[in-house]
Amino acid sequence: MHPVEPLTVRVVGFGMGPDQLTPEAVAALRRSDYVVAAQKSADDPLLAVRHEIAHAHGLEIVPVADPERDRSEHPTHAAYERAVQDWHAARVRAYADVLRERGGSPAFLVWGDPALYDSTIRIVRQVAESVPLRLEVVPGISAPQLLAARHAIVLHEIGQPLHVTTARAMHADIAAGQRNLCVMLSARLDLTGLEDWSIWWGANLGTAHEQLVHGPVGEVTDAIAKARERARQSAGWVMDTCLLRAPGGTS
Known part of the structure; x- marks a missing residue:
């Protein structure tokens, strides 16, 4: 045989x-x-x-x-x-x-x-x-790479780490001391308590339906919700990710 x-x-x-x-x-x-x-x-x-x-x-x-x-x-x-x-x-x-x-x-x-x-x-x-x-x-081009390119930023500060996590684990990671996070699987992104943090957010990156929002969390939460809905209405689906950085950080 x-x-x-x-x-x-x-x-x-x-x-x-x-x-x-x-x-x-x-x-x-x-x-x-x-x-x-x-x-x-x-x-x-x-x-x-x-x-x-x-x-x-x-x-x-x-x-x-x-x-x-x-x-x-x-x-x-x-x-x-x-x-x-x-x-x-x-x-x-x-x-x-x-x-x-x-x-x-x-x-x-x-x-x-x-x-x-x-x-x-x-x-x-x-x-x-x-x-x-x-x-x-x-390998393929990842969402964090595209997010950084679209916002023209570096994902981490000079000599500092980048913590990649999920929306589900994000608050526990912040409580444990993480101050610079790339958040994936963010369909249920909860930004409560992070109003003074900075966010760089993107949905459907690299497509004709791409949406981008950047600013202090407390000022752009509504804009993110509206942009996410625009992406859904336009494409029929949403994949989004974001970079969150604690106050005092630089891009």
Whole structure:
């Protein structure tokens, strides 16, 4: 019996849209046979972006119905992690079925950079436990990079650290002493108590629907809410991130 030849699976970061693909990402797609992508709804606007990229490079999209995720308010971080792990396990099973059926050299298109607040690499590594595969990862332009470029700033002060976190963990991180934070996964961004901090905020960065706001938190909170809604109305989706800096810091 001949051993099964491993698939080559490519996880390709594509920044925040078609204009952000690097030459390395383009080359990786040209070596791939099709793109596997989660489909969250019948008219999933995020899947439409992946369709646009795949079509531009002559690739078929294989949509996979995304398993339901428990998005209720979890009382502890451990409960939240268990909910995410259950969702990932369901994705692993769904993707494994597709790879076993299709074979070839599939690619997964990842927003931003696959190493930063995205679990596609973790999921594909779990798929590898039941489907023989080789994993290749291509980096992408991340949201924090684009945020800094659009606002023409440096993300950290001279010789000082940058703390990258989530909206869920942000207040605990500030209480622990963090004074310069890049906040990801910020759909539920709570700026209470930070009115004298400075914020550099952006949504749908690198797209035609980009929105930017900068200023003291206490003066721009309403502007951020309005800009976020404009992005949603324009694109049908919102991905935003921000840099928060304590009083006295410089850009």
